Structure formats: structure tokens, C-alpha cells
Amino acid sequence: MHPLARVSTLLLSLTVLTVLVAVLLTPLPALAKRSAKKTSGPVAAEILMDAGSGTVIQGRNADTLTYPASLTKMMTLMLTFEALERGSLRLDQSLVVSQHAASMPPSRLWLAPGSTITVEQAILALVTRSANDVAVVLGEALGGSETAFAAKMTARAHALGMRRTVFRNASGLPDRLQRTTARDMAILSRALIRGHARHYAYFQRRSFDWQGDTVYGHNRLMARYPGMDGIKTGYIAASGFNLAASAVRDGRRLIAVVMGGHSANSRDDRVADLLDAGFKRPTSPARPAPVQPDLLITKNSASIAQRSTAVSVGAPAVKPSAAKSTGGPSTGGPWSIQVGAFASHAAAQNSARATAKRLGTLAAGTSPAVVRSGGLYKARLTGFAATKADAACTALKTAGKGCFALQDR
DSSP: OOHHHHHHHHHHHHHHHHHHHHHHHTTHHHHHHHHHHHHSOOOOEEEEEETTTOOEEEEESTTSOBOOGGGHHHHHHHHHHHHHHHTSSOTTOEEEOOHHHHTOOSSSOOOOTTOEEEHHHHHHHHHTTOOHHHHHHHHHHHHSSHHHHHHHHHHHHHHTTOTTOBOOSSSOOOOTTOBBOHHHHHHHHHHHHHHOHHHHGGGGOOEEEETTEEEEOSOGGGGTSTTEEEEEEEEETTTEEEEEEEEEETTEEEEEEEEEESSHHHHHHHHHHHHHHHHHSOOOTTSOOOOOOOOOOOGGGHHHHHHOTTOOOOOOOOOGGGOEEEESOOOSOSEEEEEEEESSHHHHHHHHHHHHHHHGGGGTTOEEEEEEETTEEEEEEEEEOHHHHHHHHHHHHHTTOOOEEEEOO
């Protein structure tokens, strides 16, 4: 080959090689950006809402999609509460643990396949331990399968106005398609507080007894933030540390949701800051008063009952076999109303008597009673006809007091 031809061939080869290198290198910045996006931290989002009016006081990234983690269990519990109110579930009903439920990773109660857990125990396991195996037990009981239950959860979320939320399981365990926003979690929290006051009391529980052991909860902010009475913590790596919280001061209730915290402590501190800022703001006189949910005073908050024996609080119904009643005999119908649960007999007795006085003629023919169950003293009025019990509870709820009716057995 002629020397000039060799040079031309070499130059052409070098040109082709340069072009190939350029083509290969060009996508690298884009790939680097995509890689950086995948390895970026959880979405930091927050919202502060007035529970009475639903007004958003402040927010940051409130509509940015993120992962709910165990805040998912708030919807699992809402559907459970609705089933209890329809009568399709009972608190003392035993639910069988499937192999699928028992296979869930921690946090869990370590339920064995074929064992059972009552509905009330399941509720307490979710609000304290955030047990994933128990969440699946409830989901399967209500939906037939966890997948079918997740579809029900999503439909209920959209009906509440949680437009950007999709649920894929009952627990909040990682699933890339299970998404929500801080705003949607605040909407869910508000719906639980206002629409399920009777059962919202469960979210105040910080421990419960399970097979001879005491199971403690994850929500440590409740122990140090005055007025806070719920509602749920959550964490997976993709979401960071999440918390939906609610607190009451001077008759005003706020809801704060923080998602994507770097640690449980920093998340808790941010929720406390949001609530503090909200309570410092003046309330508009035109704003509707918040609905005060029933509060369950437990052994962990006995000092509250000692300071204020006139607080009216609600609590779930209990098995009659486990209850010990004191008070006058029933002279009316076979229904009772429960108006509070207290750490002392005296506080419950005072509440029952004060309620009878408040109701006046609506309580005619009834008797104050105190039922002891689960370490608490529950204030009741007994001897109602069914219609009178409903009328009495309606009057109390209108006045902002907790109440629910139950049939004596």
C-alpha cells in the first residue's frame, strides 16, 4: 500500500475511534443524574392542620409523593373500626393467623400459623407495636386476601379525598407502588379523629398486655408533649421516619404530619415545633370548634385522672365476663351508655353521676355504674331503652362529650 494511503487509513481509524468514544461518554452524565436520583434520601414533607376546620396552617412538600410506611396501618384500623360499627366484627372475636400473615417481617408479634388473636388485641398490637403480621390478619379478615383488602383501602382513601394515595398492603411494608403524601395522611388522621371518636381512644395507648408480657409502643412523643393523644409512627428506608400526631390545648385540636425524618428524635422534635407554632397562632372566632374525641386514660396517664376527675372520656366495650360492675340496680331497659374510662373508681363514679345530672330527664330511670376492666374504671349509666340510649349519646356528643351505647348481656 502506498504510504499516503496508509496515513489516510490511520487517520480515518483515529476519527472513527474518537467518535465512538464520544458516543460512549455522552450518556454518562445522564446516567449519573439518574443514579444520583435513585440514591437520594427520603422526601422531607410536613403539614400542620386545624382538626376542627381542616384548614392547613402551614406545609412543605405536602403534596409530594412519598411512602407511607406504617402510617398505612391508620387506614387498616379505619376499616376495622368501620367493620366494628357495622357489626361485621366484634372486639372479642378471634381471628385465625394465616401462613401469609405469620411470614411478615418485623415489627411483629411473632404469631404462629393457625393461632388466633382477638380483634381488640389486634387493634392494640397495631397502635403500639405496629405489628405487620397482625395488620395482615385484620386485612385478610376484612378483605378475604391482603391484595383485595389493599384495593378496599385505596377506594376508601379516595372517597376521603386522599387523591394521591395508593395502598398495596395492610402494613406499610416496602412496595414501590404504595405511595401517599403528607396532606393525605393529615386527611386520614382527621377522619379518624372526627369520624371515629369512640375508637380513636385506642391511639393513646402506649402499651398492652400480650400473653403475659407488656408490649410497649413506638410513639415516644406522647410521653413528653402536653396534650398529645395519638396517632401513628412509621419507618422504612425509602420513607425515612414518619409521624402523624394530634394534640389538644385550650379546646383546640391540631394535626401535624412529618415524613422523611432523618431519625426518630429529629422527627419528633419537628412535630413538636409544628404543634407549638400552631398553638401560638390565634384562632378565628368564625372557625368551627374542633370536635373533641374521646380520650382513653390508661395506667400510663393515671396522673391526668387524679388532676381532673371530671374529664369525660370514651373507651371500647369490654367482655361482660371480664367486667365487675358496682352501682345501683338497673330499673329500665337492657341498654347502657359508657361515658368515660378512668384510672380511679372515684373519677369514674363522679363522671357517671355528673353525666346523669347533665342528661336530666333523658337519664330518668337509669342508674350510675362503674365497670372495672383491664385495669380501668369505666363510667356508665344503665337501664336505658335502645332509643333512649341513642338519644342520650346524641345529646352528649352534641355537647362535645364522649359516649357510646352498648347492650347489656
